[in-house]
Amino acid sequence: MTPRLLLAGGILLAFPVAAIAADDPPDPPEGEDIVVTGTFQRDPRxxxxxxxxxxGEALDRSLRPQIGEALARLPGVSATSFGPNASRPILRGLAGERVRVLTDGIGPFDVSNTSADHAVAIDPLLAxxxxxxxxxxxxxxxxxxxGGVVNVLDRRIPTTVPDTPVAVQARGSLGSAADERSAGANIGVRLSDRFVVAGGGSLTDTGDLRVGGPxxxxSLRDQARASTDPAIRGLADLSGRLANTGxxxxxxxxxxxxxxxxxxLGVAITRYETExxxxIRYDLTPGAEQEAVRIKADxxxxxxxxxxxxxxxxxxxxxxxxxxxxTHFEGDPVTGTTFANKGLEARAELRQRRRGGWQGVSGAQTFFRDFRAVGAEAFVPPNDTTQNGVxxxxxxAIGPVRFEGGGRVEWTGIRSQVAxxxxxxxxxxxxxxxFANVAKGVKLGLNLSSTARAPAAEELLADGAHIGTQSYEIGDRSFGIERARGVELIARLSGPAWRLDASAYRTRFAGYIYExxxxxxxxDLPVFCFAQGRATYRGFEVEGExxxxxRPGLTVKADGLVDAVRATIDGFGPAPRIxxxxxxxxxxGRGDRLGLRAEVEHSTRQTRVTGFERxxxxxxxxxxxxxxxxxxxxxxxxTLSASNLFDVVARRHASFLxxxxxxxxxxxxLGLSVGL
Structure with a gap:
């Protein structure tokens, strides 16, 4: 098999194309959407x-330094957008502990689930x-x-042996909004017909992010202008750049x-460093100190x-x-806090041999996390989390109908000797x-689920000031299991030159945990509390092309999507940050060598807010x-692209900031990739 060397978004990575796990067949050619994250490889429809x-080209256009921003144009996906350097994906309004972010099927072993200001230790530019x-x-x-799974397939572990003795890939890119520069290189070496080694490296540097206006x-500008403090009044005129975001x-x-x-059998060692x-979350109180927090992680x-x-x-x-x-450090030498996280995750799976229309996979998974926060603002005490699941x-498949089912039992233990x-x-x-083919070009599906998760250590044990979010966070040790029952209807229609995919869903939570x-x-910090109650999420997604x-050498197409989610917490009102x-x-339009694309994204006004949410x-x-x-x-x-061409001021409602x-x-x- 001829290897393919992939280089994306300024990172150079050499590897042959393969599936998420070595037991799967090779990946489809670029541009073919054959899913490898699920149980079986297949067309996602x-x-x-x-x-x-x-x-493919869509990934190259979308790549950003943080995984949340890279995915934000997919159906039902938004991002936490805690500035340009910390952004987790939001799936159908659900985020944090309800969305599993993976790299090649295994978690990132970071502390991004602890708080929205903590970056995910996955570089999407490697994807x-x-x-x-x-x-x-x-x-x-x-x-x-x-809420769902986001899997970044980067293949740091080689999965096929190159046909050539040495494979080299190089790439660089430049971005204007943050003066972004990124580059890297990787080499794959075939040592024998059955043994391969590969190594690579990357770098990304950015300055303060430029924004389209104030x-x-x-509302905050009006509040600043009304202040009697000249320094506070001056904040109303801030524009152009987000300070402290390099x-x-x-x-x-x-x-x-x-x-x-x-x-x-394959292994890989990875080193990740970021600062x-x-x-700045500007405090409009006269005489207040404006915190410029920096985080250094490795x-x-x-x-x-x-x-x-x-x-x-x-x-x-x-x-x-x-x-x-x-390990990461945030703050300054006097009031800073060090977060340390050691983690182990393993999953063993037995794949059944296909018998007629029946196939399946069963397995066991174990996870261990040793979390420590030390410093003036360690808002979560040291704790250990152990999870074991089967x-x-x-x-x-029976005639035109395919039935899918799954079950999982998971045992979680959370311990904190200090607390x-x-x-x-x-x-x-x-x-x-x-899922059934009911007629030519018409596929209909129905999903039912009853799922449960244990509360996270942060939701149970948080009690203290957090410098990164400029808030005082309080958990609740009495929380029980969070349960959700959901139903989803799916319709997929297609013709010779078009397709339309639509889904509508409703999820009812018991023991729903929210902040x-x-x-x-x-x-001097606003208090954020975790609470538990009942909630309902419902929404829809429609995507078409x-x-x-x-004809040979030329394709012209139009595509579009619309999505929405509405979430309500019983006795509380709208869920925050939806x-x-x-x-x-x-x-x-795409020819043999040239591709052009223009798109418009419109987000409507969000007025369903909580009492202290604008x-x-x-x-x-x-x-x-x-x-x-x-x-x-x-x-x-x-590749040449221009995002937010008219330089508008855009604020994502799901963002704390x-x-x-x-x-x-x-x-x-501007991006350039070369393979040798």
Missing amino acids: DGASPVSVLA GRIEVLRGPASLRFGSSAI VLSA ARTRTANLGAAFIDDGGD YGLP QWRADLRASVALSGVFERLSLRAGYADY FTLQEV GFDRDFTATSIAGGA FETGQVIQ ARFVE PPLRLLGGIE STGAFSLVNLSADWTPLAGRKLRL KDYAPLAGRDVR
Whole structure:
């Protein structure tokens, strides 16, 4: 098999194309959306579990330093947007502990789940493809995937042996909004027909992010102008740049693998270093000190992938494991806090041999986290979390109907000797779906689920000032299991030159855990408390595409999507930070060597807010992009794009910092990739 060398978004990474695990067949060619994160490889439109795929030219256009921003244009996806350097994905209004973010099927071993200001220790610029998975298949990855799974496929572990002795890839990119510069290189070396080594490195440097207008929202500007303090009045005129948002990131990886028809064994070691600033959350109290918080993080991690072919009922046994030692420091030498996190995760799976229309996979997963926070503002006490789970996912095809089902039992233990806390939880989840071809070009599906997750240590034990979010956070040790029952209807229609995918869903939570602002102040900081109650999420997603011209050497198509979610907490009102209705439409033309695209994204005004939450205005972004492959058959591609072409001020409602940190203004990006 001929290897493919992937280079994305300024990071150079050499590896052959392969599936998420070594027991799967190779990836599809670029541009073909064959899902590999779920139980079985297939077209995403042929299963009950909804899937979105970001790959090829679309991935190149969307890549940003943080995973949340890279995915924000997919159906049902938004981002926490805690400034340009810390952004986790939000799936159908759900975030944090309800969304599992993975790199090649294993968690990032960071502290991004602890707070929105903590970056995910996954560099999306290394990605070959990114998949977003919901539905029954997400139970494979843990109870914290109640909202869905985001899997970044980077393949630091080689999965095939190159045909050539040495494979080299190089790339660089420039971005104007943050004076972004990124570059890297990677080399893959074939040592024998069954043994390969690969190594690479990357760097990204950015300055303060440029925005399209005022830094503060209109209500905060009015508040600042009304102040008697000249320094506070001056804040109303802040514009142009988000102070303290520059960043510097370095990564390096070395991997090796033995690959044979009967099995394989691969390992990788990765070093990740980043230093970044958080947008200043300006305090409009006269005489207040404006905190310019910076975070410096580093991580060593080791990964393993292995599989062996079997005979009989099971066709393959697979093992995926990872261990990491992560540390980050935030603040200053006097009041700063150090967060340390050591983690281990392993998953073993037995894949059944297909028998007629029946196939499946069963396995066990274990996870351990040793978390420590030390310093003046360690708002969560040291604690250990242990999770052990067993799961099965099965599929049966009977005529035109495919039935999918899954179940998972997970045991969680959370212990903190310092806080005198020791609790155990058992969470049982089941999900099932049916998907049928009811007529030519008409597919209908139904998903039902009853899922559960144990509360996280942060939700239980938080009690203190957090410098990164400029808040005082309080958890509740009495929290029980969070349970959710959901139903989803799916329709997928298609014709010779068009397709339309639609879904509508409703999820009812019992023991729903949420964080809200109380209006109180402790240590000059606003108090945010975790609470538990009942909640309802409901929404829809519609995505379509129509091809107007389709002939050899030229394709012209239009595409669009609309999504919305509405969330209400019983006795409380609207859930905080829920994204509003969004519409996105684009037109794209692609020839043999040149591709052009124009799109408009419109987010409506969000007025369903909590008592201490401000509404967010509507905005529209216009984006243009072009990519050119000048030499036929050669791995050389130039990409030029302009995001937010008209330099508008856009604020994402899901962001804790929406009133202090708009999204990027006009951003012109140039990228070049070369393969040898």
